[in-house]
Amino acid sequence: MKQRTWFITGINSGFGRHMTEQLLERGDKVAGTVRNMNSVEDLKEKYGALLRVFHLDVTDTNVIYEVVDQTFNELGKIDVIVSNAGYGLIGAAEELTIEQITHQINTNLLGSIHLIRASLPHLRAQGEGHIIQLSSSAGQTAFSGGSLYHATKWGIEGFCEAVRQEIAPFNISLTIVEPSGARTNFTHHSVVLGQKLEAYSISQAHNARRGFEDTSIVPIGDPARMVKIMIDTADQKPAPIRIALGSGAYNTIHQSLSNRLEELEAQKELAFSTDFPANK
Template sequence: MTARTWLITGVSSGFGHALTTQLLERGDRVIGTVRDTGKVADLVTQYPDHFRAEILDVTDTAAVRAVVDGAFAAGRVDVIVSNAGYGLFGAAEEITDAQVDHIIATNLTGSITFIRAALPHLRAQGGGRIVQMSTYGGQVAFPGNSMYHATKWGIEGFAESVAQEVAPFGIGVTIVEPGGARTEFRTGSAQIADPMGAYDGNPAHAFQAMLDPAAAPAPGDPQRMAARIIESADTDPAPLRMVLGSQALDSTLGVLRKRIDGFEAQRDLAASTDFPAGE
């Protein structure tokens, strides 16, 4: 198998780290972005010829473009993975304006900027693959996750549109929708809004049970999930969406079936707003 070069955001933990370690172990090259190179010092030492760490805060638009341009200036990049992001829990009313701005800048605008910066390079080299990390929460919505869902539903719409635009250039796009996995998402990067007493006992605070250290661990294995993502780079045509985790797939299918039933029930209503035939 020919070694590939991957550009991945957010490789210090979670899926980004799992992807990076597996890729390096099999001989691929990785340019990984972090906010602290100390967290990947072991990879820098162990794989000096195959791993390069770049400091990047994806909310810095100019820096995102500079890192992407620099990666492609060094040679062909076969796969870009937009992975950096985090969760924000709390009722919509509990979330501050600053928290809204930051999660949008990170999860949505940062991902959009990263992909847009790579597109001219991917076109110029005659193709490549874009992997956008999302979540089954890009299709399924839970209370207490409104802004996280807003960013993931938004990036999925962006990526699905872009997939159609760039297919003629030989560029494939895959949206990855993992279910709960045993990463640091719950206990490390996740942020929690200051609670309001009015929401005590409200579904918006159901996430507290999930974040409880005594709660059952998530069912998803991040190493197996990373392996499936890596394998997807060899699939042609690129799968538009990949749901990882049986619980995630069951939940997604259930929600989509209810959504379709709701739309089907509106056929007469929808038709009632058309001009009569012949007018």
């Protein structure tokens, strides 16, 4: 098995933690970022020099570029960039504060955009590389109460879809990962709820809120299995563009795409009717 060096944001919890543990256990090197340097002391003690930890809050744009530059300068070649850091913001759009909206976009969308941009000059210079962007089934479908979370996930998927085409000539690949619920600490520890407005008690938005407030709900997704599939994309040529992980992801994305295609096909004649005639 080829030993690789990985750069992963948000390694203290969730998929980032699972991925880091699997990679270190098999002997790969990981440069990981955290907001709290004490949150991965156990990993540093267990794996020693295989793990390098950098302090980073992905809402701090300038520091993203500094940390990425520093990591490449110190470690040399980095084979895989994993844009993982993020969280969920749940509530009807009207229930969210300006500060919550700004922070969600700065973290999930702009943080990921700048991480990828910061990495590209280095990946081009080394002549190869692979980028893994953690999205969600929420990047292909939408539910009431998740408007801002969806905005960031749909946004980063559009960005990555275009960038993937831009960087293909440089032997750099990019994979978007779309998991559904998994048994990480995301659901009940990485989700922020907006201020509840009683006016929305008749809206489905509050159904989404109840789903996150109810700690008895246990997702069926196995994060260890999901992460292994993410890791395996580094060995696939060509790398997959998207990977849906979990039966929930497959079912909701399939339904969403089917509905959208059906609606589009029903509008074909209308769409074509707005073109100039062929002889004009």
